[in-house]
Amino acid sequence: METDSTNYEELVHKKIKEMGEKGISQQELAKSVGLPIREISIIVKKLVEKKLIVKKAVKENGKNVVKLFAINNNYDVNIYVSLDSIYDIPCLNCKSLTKCGNGIHVSPQTCNKLSNWILEKTLA
Numbered sequence: 410m411e412t413d414s415t416n417y418e419e420l421v422h423k424k425i426k427e428m429g430e431k432g433i434s435q436q437e438l439a440k441s442v443g444l445p446i447r448e449i450s451i452i453v454k455k456l457v458e459k460k461l462i463v464k465k466a467v468k469e470n471g472k473n474v475v476k477l478f479a480i481n482n483n484y485d486v487n488i489y490v491s492l493d494s495i496y497d498i499p500c501l502n503c504k505s506l507t508k509c510g511n512g513i514h515v516s517p518q519t520c521n522k523l524s525n526w527i528l529e530k531t532l533a
């Protein structure tokens with residue numbers, strides 16, 4: 410069932426996130442969430458494909474162990490772009506805007522208004 414598999418996916422992802430930088434092996438994960446290792450493998454594969462987790466080999470007690478780590482996808486960054494340099498571009502007030510395009514009669518390549526605006530901007 411889709412709902413069950415989604416819930417298990419969320420549960421597994423949450424557990425991996427909780428382990429933070431320590432990470433968790435698939436075996437530990439299976440024990441911790443109470444799912445068979447085969448089911449865990451399928452869920453882990455999906456989470457890796459969705460780029461929510463990564464597998465990394467780490468040294469523990471002299472042995473290489475493959476552990477799972479959550480990828481931090483919290484992009485709470487606001488990016489502001491200043492449009493000051495193009496606020497007066499003629500296209501924004503052009504009556505032909507919806508009819509204008511590359512390779513047709515009215516186009517940016519042949520437009521005098523746009524060419525003059527670009528020249529004014531580059532010479533200013």
Ligand code: SF4
Pocket residue numbers: 499500501503504505506509510515516517520521522523
């Ligand atoms: S390129 Fe010229 S015709 Fe096309 S939308 Fe801009 S100002 Fe209008």
